[in-house]
Amino acid sequence: MTVSPAMEPTSAIRTAQRRHYLMCRPEHFAVTYKINPWMDPEAGADAGLAVAQWEALRAAYVALGHQVSMIDPIPGLPDMVFAANGALVVGGRVYGASFTHAERKAEGPAYAAWLRDNGFPEVLEPVHTNEGEGDFLTLDGVILAGTGFRTDMAAHQEAQEFLGRPVVTLRLVDPRFYHLDTALFPLSGDNVAYYPGAFSPGSRAVLESLFPNALIAAEEDAAVLGLNAVCDGRNVVINAEAEGLIKTLDANGFSPVPVDLSELRKAGGGPKCCTLELRTA
Numbered sequence: 001m002t003v004s005p006a007m008e009p010t011s012a013i014r015t016a017q018r019r020h021y022l023m024c025r026p027e028h029f030a031v032t033y034k035i036n037p038w039m040d041p042e043a044g045a046d047a048g049l050a051v052a053q054w055e056a057l058r059a060a061y062v063a064l065g066h067q068v069s070m071i072d073p074i075p076g077l078p079d080m081v082f083a084a085n086g087a088l089v090v091g092g093r094v095y096g097a098s099f100t101h102a103e104r105k106a107e108g109p110a111y112a113a114w115l116r117d118n119g120f121p122e123v124l125e126p127v128h129t130n131e132g133e134g135d136f137l138t139l140d141g142v143i144l145a146g147t148g149f150r151t152d153m154a155a156h157q158e159a160q161e162f163l164g165r166p167v168v169t170l171r172l173v174d175p176r177f178y179h180l181d182t183a184l185f186p187l188s189g190d191n192v193a194y195y196p197g198a199f200s201p202g203s204r205a206v207l208e209s210l211f212p213n214a215l216i217a218a219e220e221d222a223a224v225l226g227l228n229a230v231c232d233g234r235n236v237v238i239n240a241e242a243e244g245l246i247k248t249l250d251a252n253g254f255s256p257v258p259v260d261l262s263e264l265r266k267a268g269g270g271p272k273c274c275t276l277e278l279r280t281a
């Protein structure tokens, strides 16, 4: 576990901001196909246990004071629980998702329709392949965008043009970390935590220059999807198995909120994957 130099002089004072999240109960969750190295259709997964773990995640958000909206799960879409992939919502505008794999294609229009009907009428149907907040992470001044496994680089340009925010491309190189949100999460509007081994040398250099005070996670934390975490500026909802990263967060003035999403990890997902942030600003 390496910890980079102290983040900020004021690292003990962290303020939580109330967030609005969209989630999808994993009633139809299953591992029936393999589109990432975490998935084993032979072993499958238990939807009942996944629902119980997911309910605890939802309860954690509510206990932290966040607003949680819910989209109805659709039979035949076992990965629909991973709401982060459904869209990118910034400044009240919705950049729709267009999935890489046929198995998940129908999720894009389902999320777009929900958002259109629930206060977000400005929806762009994308031309280019992108998996929403799985590969787009929004900070105050910049949107970080992953490519290499799922989201096409042309989608980075499409999102930048539609949202009017600078988008920085980061190249993912380890198939275990196939979405940007499996390797990096925003700690605040201007800092991040990440696992360097998931990125190409050039992208690592970009991250070092943009975030000199980033928290650096070890491989063992990344390997339990510890980087697939959700921070509200103070509280960090994170897989309980990411023990080293939890200690680092604690030492830097954050309040870790450990959750057990082991059943959803069998599909390659963690807390962040289950959570789409609806940003009006």
Ligand code: ARG
Binding pocket: 035, 036, 039, 079, 082, 084, 085, 104, 133, 134, 135, 179, 181, 182, 267, 268, 269, 270, 272, 273, 274
């Ligand atoms: N089985 C899903 C897939 O491979 C998991 C998606 C996880 N979502 C995420 N935001 N990383 O597409």
